[in-house]
Amino acid sequence: MYEGAVQDLIDELGALPGIGPKSAQRIAFHLLSADKEDVLRLAHALQVVKEKVRFCDICGNIAEGEICHICQDPRRDQTIICVVEEAKDVEVIERTGSYRGLYHVLGGAIDPIRGIGPDQLRIRQLMTRLSNNEVKEIIIATDPNIEGEATATYLSRMLDTLSVPASRLALGLPVGGDLEYADEVTLGRAFEGRRIIEN
Amino acid sequence: MYEGAVQDLIDELGALPGIGPKSAQRIAFHLLSADKEDVLRLAHALQVVKEKVRFCDICGNIAEGEICHICQDPRRDQTIICVVEEAKDVEVIERTGSYRGLYHVLGGAIDPIRGIGPDQLRIRQLMTRLSNNEVKEIIIATDPNIEGEATATYLSRMLDTLSVPASRLALGLPVGGDLEYADEVTLGRAFEGRRIIEN
Numbered sequence: 001m002y003e004g005a006v007q008d009l010i011d012e013l014g015a016l017p018g019i020g021p022k023s024a025q026r027i028a029f030h031l032l033s034a035d036k037e038d039v040l041r042l043a044h045a046l047q048v049v050k051e052k053v054r055f056c057d058i059c060g061n062i063a064e065g066e067i068c069h070i071c072q073d074p075r076r077d078q079t080i081i082c083v084v085e086e087a088k089d090v091e092v093i094e095r096t097g098s099y100r101g102l103y104h105v106l107g108g109a110i111d112p113i114r115g116i117g118p119d120q121l122r123i124r125q126l127m128t129r130l131s132n133n134e135v136k137e138i139i140i141a142t143d144p145n146i147e148g149e150a151t152a153t154y155l156s157r158m159l160d161t162l163s164v165p166a167s168r169l170a171l172g173l174p175v176g177g178d179l180e181y182a183d184e185v186t187l188g189r190a191f192e193g194r195r196i197i198e199n
Numbered sequence: 200m201y202e203g204a205v206q207d208l209i210d211e212l213g214a215l216p217g218i219g220p221k222s223a224q225r226i227a228f229h230l231l232s233a234d235k236e237d238v239l240r241l242a243h244a245l246q247v248v249k250e251k252v253r254f255c256d257i258c259g260n261i262a263e264g265e266i267c268h269i270c271q272d273p274r275r276d277q278t279i280i281c282v283v284e285e286a287k288d289v290e291v292i293e294r295t296g297s298y299r300g301l302y303h304v305l306g307g308a309i310d311p312i313r314g315i316g317p318d319q320l321r322i323r324q325l326m327t328r329l330s331n332n333e334v335k336e337i338i339i340a341t342d343p344n345i346e347g348e349a350t351a352t353y354l355s356r357m358l359d360t361l362s363v364p365a366s367r368l369a370l371g372l373p374v375g376g377d378l379e380y381a382d383e384v385t386l387g388r389a390f391e392g393r394r395i396i397e398n
Binding site: 015023026027030043046047050064086087 | 263287
């Protein structure tokens, strides 16, 4: 154990996801030798984030107010909602520049092993949004894994009862990838989802 | 890019050693959903460390004052100094419980590729300590790699001129390890350093 303040910092850093005791120690020692200014800037960024940032009342995305900048933007297509698991997925999709609709962040995926069922996700809020709005399409963009697929299946059934058309992101080969290195499941999905070439 | 405060935090986290952009984002999102209290405790730990912690004037170890707790402790053997590269090495050795002398932290190892020569290390301070004190032995505990060995060789020559006996930590098989998995160099050193079994 180190002297008080250093050990406190190591403990706090070690509680962050993906940072083990060794990394926590390495970061703490880096911070000890770093400029005081740099370290205080990090401390300040932490405080500001907890003071200013919250989750959008409408879509659950991160926001620096009650409503996020996407929900506030009148230029976004209000008739289409893309459903994602986490707020960080919104950013990933935004970066593609190929989607101009709204979002809905579920806050996770259905995962019975971890005790996460539909009630733990923001599915009820999605249904409320749909009953109030003139939404023409829901794009389900949950992760392409077991939990994400289960969530997509559950959602598509719920949406069916409301007669809202739902789509799912295409599964297939990653662009820039190599056929040789594609796993069997992905390649199988790429065959299933093949598209006629239109000339 | 995220909205202001979140992106600021991601940038600050990403500047830490061993944390790439993806990890920084993951940690930032974890902190967004974490209890405000926990996050502020981390921010506070960062501030306290920069306010209170400094390096010991004598040995270069971390200290919450001018002199570290080891240099202050009169029960420590004042006639023996263990030379290490980094302050964190002090903690590693302390944990073994098998050393009761003092330390001297060099602040690194000789590494010409990175432009670190003897002048960039706290070697001059070590020599000053030796001229003032009645030190009977120096244990060189630099890392068992190229830079550490170079530093040990350099130090042992310097100490030779002062007629202070210097020793180097034993190299050999790690306890609890398996002979089969030892690398050739380590096994070679273990042969060189073999000890007669005394009955």
